[in-house]
Amino acid sequence: MKKLWNEFKTFAFKGNVLDMAIGVIIGGAFGAIVTSLINDVLMPLIGLIVHADFSKWFVVLGEGEFASVQEATEAGVAVLNYGSFIAAIIYFLLVAICIFLVVKGIATARKKMEEMKKKEEPAPEPAKTPRLCPYCFGEIHDEATRCPHCTSELPKEE
Numbered sequence: 001m002k003k004l005w006n007e008f009k010t011f012a013f014k015g016n017v018l019d020m021a022i023g024v025i026i027g028g029a030f031g032a033i034v035t036s037l038i039n040d041v042l043m044p045l046i047g048l049i050v051h052a053d054f055s056k057w058f059v060v061l062g063e064g065e066f067a068s069v070q071e072a073t074e075a076g077v078a079v080l081n082y083g084s085f086i087a088a089i090i091y092f093l094l095v096a097i098c099i100f101l102v103v104k105g106i107a108t109a110r111k112k113m114e115e116m117k118k119k120e121e122p123a124p125e126p127a128k129t130p131r132l133c134p135y136c137f138g139e140i141h142d143e144a145t146r147c148p149h150c151t152s153e154l155p156k157e158e
Contacts, residue, residue, distance in 0.1 A: 030102075038094045046090060054090075057083025 011017065047053055058069050059080040066072035072079045130139045138149035146153055 034095055034098050037098070038091055042094055043087065043090070054083035054087040057081075057086065 043054075055069065058072070059082065060066055060072050060077055061080055062072075062077040064072075064075065064077060066075065066077070066079075069079050069081050069084075131142050131144075132138065133140050133147040133150060133152060133154065135152040136147060136150040138147060140147055140149075140154070144154060145156075
């Protein structure tokens with residue numbers, strides 16, 4: 001039982017789980033903002049453009065005529081509320097567009113931040129050709145006057 005508890009603690013308090021919980025909370029708050037944007041700003045504009053109030057689009061599936069879905073429902077008559085369905089589709093599309101734009105903006109910002117972090121690496125210096133002894137062809141230091149391999153006296157280079 002103690003081992004199970006320790007495994008649970010490791011899982012529950014890992015950074016990923018806490019990050020996910022914070023994301024869910026912020027997502028809920030963001031959802032409220034998006035809902036308000038759509039219901040309070042965009043849907044009225046769409047209604048103005050289309051010259052229609054989606055809440056008034058319905059079909060009564062029984063006897064009688066009713067001015068609103070509420071009246072029909074209160075009278076106990078079945079109603080096919082297709083205006084509400086169309087509004088839900090428009091709502092979904094607008095939420096999807098909002099989320100897409102936010103994710104796209106975050107991705108662009110993240111890409112720019114990564115580009116800023118990258119430091120330009122200096123071009124590597126070309127490899128210097130080693131100085132070779134003209135007698136034994138062993139590699140020697142640039143300032144040497146004698147070859148350390150064959151002890152020959154080296155000619156002075158200009």
